[in-house]
Each structure stands twice: as C-alpha cells, then as structure tokens.
Amino acid sequence: MTAIHTKMTDGRALCLRPLQDGDAALIEAGIIALSDRSRYLRFFSGFKQAPPSVLTLLTDFDEDHLAWGAVDASLDDKPAIAAAHIIRTDTLPDTRGDFSIAVLDDYHHQGVARALMQCLFSDALTDGFIHAEFDVLRENKAALSLFKWLGGRTLTAAGNVVHMEIDIQHALSVMGAPR
Template sequence: MALSPRPSEAARDLCARFLHTAQREFPLKASLADGTPIIIRPLQPDDRQLEIDFLRGLSPRSRRLRFLCDFKQPSEALIDQLMDVDHDHRDAFIALATVDDRLIEIGVGRYCATDDASACECAITVADDWQHRGLGTLLMRNLIEEAARRGFCHMMSVDAASNRAMQALAAHFGFRRQLDPLDPTQVIHSLDLAAWRS
C-alpha cells in the first residue's frame, strides 16, 4: 500500500534542483529554547562511543518509542546499523552539548532511503533530560532540509500511536498522519518535501 501519492513530474523536477545547491557547512551552531548552545553535525565513524553512551542513557520508554520494541542495552549489531551512513542515501546528524566540560550527544536525527528512490524514512531521538526544549524541532528542520537538498521528494516515519511528542512535531512540520493498516498501535507520518520547500 502506498504511503503517499507518487510525486508529479513537476515535484520531481523541483526536488532535483536541490541536488545542485551548495553544500551546507557543518557544524551548525544553534541554541535551545532556554538559550543553551548546541551544535549539530553529521555522524562520523569515530562517534561510535558517543552513540553508544547516548542509547544507553535513554529511558526504557524512549527506547521503546524510538525502536518500537524493548531492549535493555543496545547490541553491537544495532550500533553497527546506526553507524552505517553514507551521507547520501543514509545519513544521521547528531546534536552535541557541553556538560561538565565534556561533549555529549543529546539527540540525533536520521533518514534512510526506502525502496522508492524518491522517498526516505526518518527518525528523531532526543535524550530524556533534553526533551521539551526545542531540540526535536531543530533536528527535524535540519533533517528535512538535508533530505530535500539530496533530492528526496517524500519523507515518512512509522511511530507508536502513543508517541504524542512525535505527533506534535510531525504536525508542526505539516506531515500527514494515518493509522498503519498493518498495525493499529502504530501511525505513519508522511511529508511532501517539494511542497514544504516551495
């Protein structure tokens, strides 16, 4: 079952234009709603320990909402999968903040191309202590802009129906919401990137 209408030729042309825009410069410097300075940059191979510490620090509820399953500790296979980015079809952007003179990962946004080359699936995760401070909005905006720039025309995510934070974030950016026809405990959010950028 199609998650969203196939993009028109005009929409494909519009998305394709973003492939030729200038490369954005990272790290991006930003501030949370309370003024805390952070940076957002692409995930790099030597960030493995940052990613492990970030996942281990998530509460069981946050892990369940992100991965739609329960686990006590992230497996090596899961870490390998999350670190597998090519900065094109699969990419991840981590948010970093300085706490007690140490740089820590406080959130991550990632996308991965689907079987339809014009679409990608996305996910946003924010550390429990850093939620409700505007970080999810910053990560999602960056993710949408990067996916559109890379030529994707549609973005989607599969989320727990109980994930109110993701529902609010998706609504803020204009995602369309529908129940997952294969699982009533999940919802599918989809966004037309061409329309969002036009």
C-alpha cells in the same frame, strides 16, 4: 564537516553537525542514555542496549544515509544529546527515506528536535529526498503532535503503529529559518 552553533530554548549552547563513521560510540551511548520509556517509544522495544543490527543500521553512513547529531555545548564534556537520520531503503523509491529522531529526555522541549530536523531535512532535499516516512506508536502523543504540525499524514495504521509521511519541503517551511 560544518557544525552549527545555536542555543536551546532555555539558553544553553547547542552544537549540531553531520554524523560520520567515527560516531558509532556516541550513538550507542546515546541509545543507552535514553530513558526506558523513550527507548521504547523510539525503538518499539524494551532493550537496554541496542542489538548489533540496530547499531549497524544507525552507523553505516553512505550516500543513502544522512544523519545529524547534537551535543550540549554548554557542558565541558559536550555530551551527545540527540540524533536524526534519513535512510534510503530498498523498499522505498529513491525520493523517500526512512526517518528517525531521538532526543534525550532532559532535552525535550528545548528546540533540539526542531533544530536537528531543520539541518537534516535541508541536507535531505539537496540529496534528492522529497518525503520522509516513519512509524510512530499511537501512544507517543508528543511525536504525533509534532509530526502533524509539520504536515505529516497517516499512510497506514495497524494496531498500535501509525505509518506516516512528511513532505520535507513543507516541513521546512513550517519550521521556518533555523534559530
């Protein structure tokens, strides 16, 4: 497993690495550590603790599920602060994956999401993914802005949910080389 060491925008040390089976507890703790608002924007739900079905989906790693996580390496306990996933599903062609990302509130606007997406999308291309699909709540203006900057386009919109896609190669070219 290859770890990448870089810095956040404010200079704090950031470590990124692929997630693996033994990381289930970190993922669960990260979901709990999200603010109620961020948890709602990410999962479209008010749950405090993720239901078992969500944890199973996010921690069942195989050739169809790529995931990267980030820790704050500037702190002694190196807490998990973010994760990004792309998962092949039965409802999408093999070149498309269901994408998700979550970053703890205290780490927003620090380049964490960008760094995670660069790692995840690079691996995804190697594994044959071409597009990432995902749902975003209309009220999540920050996510919509980020995804539009990356070339994301709306596939469908129903009620409060926008279903989008990103061309992974294009997104990587927009983000540029990792810092």
